[in-house]
Amino acid sequence: MPVQTQKKERKIKPIDGNSPTVRKMDFEGLDQLSDYYVAGNSFITHTVNAYHVIFPEGERFFIKSVKAFADQVTDPDLQSRIKGFIGQEVQHGKEHEKALEMLEKQGRPVSRILKFYAKTAYGFFWPVLEFIFGKKLKLAVTAGLEHYTASLGEVSLKYNLHDQAEGEMRNLLLWHACEEIEHKSVAYDVLQTISKSYVLRIFGFIVASVMFWGYAFTLQHLFIFSDPKIGFRRYFADLISARSYAKLIVFEVGKMSLLYFKPGFHPNQTGGYDLANAALATI
Template structure:
């Protein structure tokens, strides 16, 4: 599909959304499963600093940009990512109260992203990291909202939060890439090299954080071994969480790739309509696939 012939959805910053994160959310909120829950919990710990890194890397090229549309996209991207950081900080406050070393995790990520990577690589490379990470989060978002079984048995509030985050990732999925290609004039080597770094570091840090979480949770070594074995099968088995994303992941490596070769998912319009009609992000997230698919809608 030619991205030039598509009309991407507008990037809409949605602020002051209430997901009820101060409520009685179960510790293992995803169907009582420690691995599934802690996988998404670990993702959340990475978002506040990660979103700020993405904003910084895109804004590095703002002064080189003269196109009003691109400038507005950068502004809206910044506002959306800022809101993601705010909401996931509230999410992470729950984890801190459970004994998870959130402050230490954030400090370590701050050091890696801002103290090492931004200090020792080019601005084009850090923007490449941003575009690569945005591609991975966008294809993960596609998967989460189009496969209701992923969040089957989840707490309404957390599921709705991830659906909201996913929809906005789709809206702005091309911003960093377009700046990388059209403003930074990135080489193909820079694009692929930065993607390879993200591909290595992303699962490494997610799994490292999950390891810490399971230890804090008090699971024995044998219990942790069983949790990891079952959980990794859920992630990587045929038809598991990751395998349907493989084709879209590798499409990024094509020289002709553009994020809008894939449109937003079919459920985007439904979610947007319900949110506009009700103003309730929890209701929108949980009615997305209808009451039969979302058992708790």
């Protein structure tokens, strides 16, 4: 059953894909959440925990990738959207870092998992890829990852998956999903300004796909294997219980990911803005 949340009064600007807005939310009470704060399920909760680790460093990666080419953007509207994009990503990183503090208080090995992620992704994979293929690939990967995060956000909102999360975590996940939809075309439009190469775009998306699914699975299981409350029986019981969620996300996000391979694709074609607006009003 969804966890009921007492609504906190907030004045929130509506979603506008043409002008992303920085919303400083300052979510509180995350330290009051239970160990398995999403549907009481350890498998789903540790999947979300994995993304709490991924997002702060990931947001900084997105910002650097876009900033590296921002001076080549002459369109004033896109320049304005870049500023909104950067501001939103900074806020996302801050709120997910609060979630990491909550996980540390729960006794999760956040520092070890974060160290593993930072060393492998940003100490090895990205430097090697940038050395071989240059900064344009990082921008292409960022555009691809933005398509994934927006797709995941849209699926979450469409099927009310965020309502399975307790307290302010529900609002944090919902807000992040809405803003991912709002700014989903910014990195893509910067990439198209720099290079319209279909090969670059698709290669970047393939790398993004490996990173998106690979780190989600790996970090999720690092949390699971370090959790003393999860034994053999609990693992498979929660895995079976989470199957409907997993199938929904993999199928729906996978279906949306295929759109990226269309030669004439643009993120705006998937819409989702009205859905995000309606959802954001519930915070």
